[in-house]
Amino acid sequence: MDRRIFIKSTGTLVAAASLAAPGFSLSVPPKNKLPKWKGFNLLDFFSPDPNSSRKATAEEQFKWMQDWGFDFVRIPMAYPAYLKFDRSRNITEEEVYQIDQQAVDKIDKLVSTAHKYNMHVSLNLHRAPGYCVNAGFHEPYNLWTDQKALDAFCFHWNMWAKKYKDATPKQISFDLLNEPSMRADMNDQHSKRSSVPGDVYRKLAVAASAAIRKENPTHLIIADGNDVGSSVIPEIADLDIGQSCRGYHPGIISHYKAPWAMKDTENLPQPKWPGQVGNQYLSRAMLEKFYKPWIDLVGKGVGVHCGECGCWNKTPHDVFLAWFGDVLDILSSNGIGFSLWEFSGDFGVLDSRRDDVVYEDWHGHKLDRKLLTLMQKQ
Numbered sequence: 001m002d003r004r005i006f007i008k009s010t011g012t013l014v015a016a017a018s019l020a021a022p023g024f025s026l027s028v029p030p031k032n033k034l035p036k037w038k039g040f041n042l043l044d045f046f047s048p049d050p051n052s053s054r055k056a057t058a059e060e061q062f063k064w065m066q067d068w069g070f071d072f073v074r075i076p077m078a079y080p081a082y083l084k085f086d087r088s089r090n091i092t093e094e095e096v097y098q099i100d101q102q103a104v105d106k107i108d109k110l111v112s113t114a115h116k117y118n119m120h121v122s123l124n125l126h127r128a129p130g131y132c133v134n135a136g137f138h139e140p141y142n143l144w145t146d147q148k149a150l151d152a153f154c155f156h157w158n159m160w161a162k163k164y165k166d167a168t169p170k171q172i173s174f175d176l177l178n179e180p181s182m183r184a185d186m187n188d189q190h191s192k193r194s195s196v197p198g199d200v201y202r203k204l205a206v207a208a209s210a211a212i213r214k215e216n217p218t219h220l221i222i223a224d225g226n227d228v229g230s231s232v233i234p235e236i237a238d239l240d241i242g243q244s245c246r247g248y249h250p251g252i253i254s255h256y257k258a259p260w261a262m263k264d265t266e267n268l269p270q271p272k273w274p275g276q277v278g279n280q281y282l283s284r285a286m287l288e289k290f291y292k293p294w295i296d297l298v299g300k301g302v303g304v305h306c307g308e309c310g311c312w313n314k315t316p317h318d319v320f321l322a323w324f325g326d327v328l329d330i331l332s333s334n335g336i337g338f339s340l341w342e343f344s345g346d347f348g349v350l351d352s353r354r355d356d357v358v359y360e361d362w363h364g365h366k367l368d369r370k371l372l373t374l375m376q377k378q
Contacts, residue, residue: 029295032335034222034242034303037120038378039065039072040343041308044110048080048127048137049087050103057110060363061343062117069376073119074307074339075110076126076178079156080137082107090138096129096152099159108163115171122222122307122339123160124175128153133179133228134260144182144200153177153204154211161215169220175244175307176208176221179229195226198235205236224307225294232293237302245294247309247327247338249287252277254323257314271315273323284326295334306331306338310347313354317370325374332378340375349375 042057065073082103085095114121126132130141130149141149157174164172180201181193205223212219222242225231229246236243248254253271255261262268269278276282298304309327311320331338344350349372350365359366 029334030299032298032303033301034305035120035337036332036335037072037305037337037339038375039070039074039119039339040348041074041076041339041341042110043076043342043345045075045077045081045107046126048078050081050100055344057113057343059113059116062113062119064362065119065343066117068372071119072122072337072339073114073343074122074124074175075107076124077107078127078132078137079125079129080127091140093140093148093152096140097155104163111164111172120171120173122173122175123164124178124224124307125153125156126178128177129156131177131180133181143177143204144196150204150207154207157208158211158214161212161219164219165215167216169218173220173222173242174212176205176223179224179246180226181228193228195231198226198233201226201233202235202239205233205239205241209239209241222303222305222307229308230290232297237297237300242303242305243294243297244305244307245291245336247306247324247331249290249327250280250282253282253315253319254311256312258312271319273319273326282323284330287326287330291330291334294336298334298336304336306336308341309338310340310342313346313352317354317356321370321374324371328374328378338378 043054044056047054079096080091082100083091083095084098084100085091111121111123127134127137128143129152130139130143130146132139139149143149143153157176160174180196182196183193201223209221212221220242221240222244223233223236224244225246226233229244230249233243251261252268253273256271257265257268259265271277272282274281274283280286294304309324311324328338340347340349342348344365346352349368350362352366352368354368357368357370360369361367
């Protein structure tokens, strides 16, 4: 009897497999080495100026995130925000090492509050010594070409790794560098960019991971994709480092009329999803093609997470939601988590200042309930 049941069960599985895909294999997404975190970027320390006017994330906001089902926050930091130096002039190479302990304590308070509400914290150097995807601060050297810059980069990561030496990978990860690229002019926001050579990126990743794991060999490390976060980094796939993609493709949807992302913000075709926009047809198929290398990377045993995603507030809301629904579904169905840029602000679920949204009052904030519901479904 047992043998007959076994044969019957096996036959059912084979039949299901033959229907599922050629070659008699069940179409089951591979297991992502990184958890399927979902949450938000918090921009408290995003500016190189610690006196910027951005409001700090309040503790009650972590409670809202937790209640809404989120478990992840990414903290993109500009390293000058936690330094002491003369801000009336450009920073020097020596001043890059002058840590302001009071500023570090403020960052630690944010991390501790996130942990209080069971959030995984991803610490990220959005501006590192010698590189930032954004202009607005004069670096004393170039991270990709100057050893002194790489030494300083490793110093900063060693400091953070030491501070959280006893934290577990469930609590914290270290996202090495926001959106790497080569830029001809570091001070020109629209300067032409190119890929970081694979061997150069690998050198940085190896050096920084050694500086981090010197303090704790189990520390979890993530590297943003090449080409401003959009491309897989095959040169580091053999390292014990996760990789972070972006949810901004295509830019005509996610950064419609954004002055920091495009020179001409006036003569743009009206965004649609799906539909013909300018000289290209935008559709889910183009997203599936874009994310295929990242999904394949998961299949090779490399952890993948989408560290940033979302849409600036000038894209029509219905277009944004239709596009974003496809983005999140592709990521989520392949076990890849995501982090919205940002929680509160132009990209956020709160106070996004859109003209075409009927907001819900939420403790004095304006809540985009449709966006929140879409994110909660994933």
